Amino acid sequence: MKNILITGGSGFIGTNFIKYAYDRYKDWHIVNLDVLTYAGNPMNHMELAKDPRYTFIHGDICDSSLLKQLFDKFKFNGVLHFAAESHVDRSISDPEIFLKTNVMGSFKLLQAGLDYVEDSGTSDFKFLHVSTDEVYGSLGAGDAAFTEKTGYDPSSPYSASKASSDHFAKAFFTTFGLPVVVTNCSNNYGPYQFPEKLIPLVILNILNKKPLPVYGKGENVRDWLYVADHCDALAEVFEKGVSGETYNIGGGEEKKNIEVVQKICDLVDEKTGAVKSSRDLITFVKDRPGHDLRYAINCDKIDHEIGFTAKHSFEQALSQTIDWYLGHMDWVRAVQTGEYKKWINKQYS
Numbered sequence: 001m002k003n004i005l006i007t008g009g010s011g012f013i014g015t016n017f018i019k020y021a022y023d024r025y026k027d028w029h030i031v032n033l034d035v036l037t038y039a040g041n042p043m044n045h046m047e048l049a050k051d052p053r054y055t056f057i058h059g060d061i062c063d064s065s066l067l068k069q070l071f072d073k074f075k076f077n078g079v080l081h082f083a084a085e086s087h088v089d090r091s092i093s094d095p096e097i098f099l100k101t102n103v104m105g106s107f108k109l110l111q112a113g114l115d116y117v118e119d120s121g122t123s124d125f126k127f128l129h130v131s132t133d134e135v136y137g138s139l140g141a142g143d144a145a146f147t148e149k150t151g152y153d154p155s156s157p158y159s160a161s162k163a164s165s166d167h168f169a170k171a172f173f174t175t176f177g178l179p180v181v182v183t184n185c186s187n188n189y190g191p192y193q194f195p196e197k198l199i200p201l202v203i204l205n206i207l208n209k210k211p212l213p214v215y216g217k218g219e220n221v222r223d224w225l226y227v228a229d230h231c232d233a234l235a236e237v238f239e240k241g242v243s244g245e246t247y248n249i250g251g252g253e254e255k256k257n258i259e260v261v262q263k264i265c266d267l268v269d270e271k272t273g274a275v276k277s278s279r280d281l282i283t284f285v286k287d288r289p290g291h292d293l294r295y296a297i298n299c300d301k302i303d304h305e306i307g308f309t310a311k312h313s314f315e316q317a318l319s320q321t322i323d324w325y326l327g328h329m330d331w332v333r334a335v336q337t338g339e340y341k342k343w344i345n346k347q348y349s
């Protein structure tokens with residue numbers, strides 16, 4: 001068995017990745033290290049609670065002594081590092097935790113990985129640092145898409161903290177030879193996304209007949225990637241990626257925010273048999289400060305060197321995502337109320 005450390009495995013993408021990896025890699029023992037912020041829900045993996053191929057550790061990536069204990073005990077063959085503060089709006093209202101988790105936490109994890117590799121002399125180790133396209137900054141309408149050679153130009157405290165952690169990850173390869181790969185991915189959507197991000201927020205507000213807040217004029221463009229495609233890409237990069245390299249990951253689905261919101265309205269209306277159009281709930285609100293106009297990803301490198309291309313179309317996967325939320329209102333209530341904390345106390349006290 002290979003021991004694989006997944007940080008932030010109770011958040012949105014980490015949850016999807018653990019489910020994906022559990023099915024794909026029968027020789028993996030997955031250790032999920034998650035401190036369970038508002039965005040982490042351990043009930044996402046309730047079915048694995050007693051499974052010998054899964055271990056949940058309730059802890060912080062900033063805790064060096066815990067990291068050392070875990071590396072000593074499990075002798076990890078690899079790390080996939082998802083844990084982060086991930087919401088741009090929160091980074092504007094409270095930036096400091098982004099510095100602590102995303103920069104210091106990533107640094108401590110890299111250091112723990114390096115200490116383990118140096119002490120054990122192992123050559124069987126890989127570190128995948130999961131990052132975002134937001135590190136590249138904003139594109140104009142006609143600009144060429146981000147490549148792996150695009151200079152970093154982050155706008156928000158969130159993207160600045162991720163950019164910093166990417167530089168540390170690369171520096172640990174260049175300076176110490178730690179086998180690190182970095183992925184920079186576009187906006188994800190799909191099951192288990194905390195309903196503060198655009199797509200789940202809009203779905204749930206429509207169901208609750210609440211206003212649908214669109215920042216500015218809704219002209220900002222994002223490239224949308226279904227989370228299952230992201231999981232596929234990460235697995236392929238973890239297996240085949242070259243140490244020290246960066247791989248951009250995108251869905252090839254650039255959309256203006258207003259188009260996304262209108263499409264969700266129409267799909268939810270169709271599925272729920274609404275008589276009145278939910279588009280009437282769209283409300284243009286004050287723009288986010290420093291709001292990047294456009295993100296777009298050039299996927300040539302991952303396509304040619306790793307053999308990955310996204311398989312899901314936006315329209316089809318958005319429809320599946322809406323179906324998931326419609327069928328999981330108990331999950332939505334649990335994350336909104338923090339109800340799952342009772343369950344943690346029972347399991348881990």
Ligand code: NAD
Nearest residue numbers: 008010011012013035036037039040060061083084086188
């Ligand atoms: P998320 O906010 O849904 O989940 C983050 C998880 O990390 C939560 O479970 C949280 O409890 C955990 N966590 C936070 N601080 C921690 C700490 N100090 N120690 C241990 N665990 C901690 O985030 P997400 O959307 O799943 O994003 C995962 C990763 O992917 C992040 O690194 C993010 O930057 C990156 N990313 C996200 C997107 C996206 O669209 N969501 C796109 C590209 C890259």
Ligand code: TYD
Nearest residue numbers: 088187196197198199213214215220222257
């Ligand atoms: P978000 O899901 O927060 O992801 P990111 O900021 O990381 O791209 O937002 C996606 C886009 O939607 C972004 O341009 C901001 C916009 N947005 C709104 O217009 N209204 C909202 O309520 C939210 C949360 C986002």
